[in-house]
Amino acid sequence: MRQRFLLASVLCLAAALSKAQDELPANPITPGIDLNMPTILVGDANNDGKVNTDDAVTISSHILGRETPGFFEDAADVNADGRIDIQDVAIIIAYLVAKKD
Ligand SMILES: [Ca+2]
Ligand SMILES: [Ca+2]
Numbered sequence: 607m608r609q610r611f612l613l614a615s616v617l618c619l620a621a622a623l624s625k626a627q628d629e630l631p632a633n634p635i636t637p638g639i640d641l642n643m644p645t646i647l648v649g650d651a652n653n654d655g656k657v658n659t660d661d662a663v664t665i666s667s668h669i670l671g672r673e674t675p676g677f678f679e680d681a682a683d684v685n686a687d688g689r690i691d692i693q694d695v696a697i698i699i700a701y702l703v704a705k706k707d
Contacts, residue, residue, distance in 0.1 A: 651682035662698045
């Protein structure tokens with residue numbers, strides 16, 4: 607008796623899950639929302655598609671108040687603390703040093 611009850615429960619659960627899956631839209635993401643958001647290469651402060659010493663120089667120049675054409679503020683805040691400072695430069699340099707090893 608108990609086995610029949612368990613079997614019936616499993617069958618009911620399977621049927622419910624199957625029905626639930628049939629009701630799910632093929633793509634559960636809300637239509638109309640564009641998920642192709644632009645990507646940011648963190649550290650690419652001069653926005654040339656690479657992270658290298660030029661970016662450390664660009665951020666340093668920005669910190670010193672010099673004109674930095676093409677400066678990409680969102681990418682320059684490497685540690686995402688809301689400030690662009692010497693820590694961001696240090697992280698880029700540490701990354702470049704580690705990359706060479
Ligand atoms: Ca760059
Ligand atoms: Ca920062």
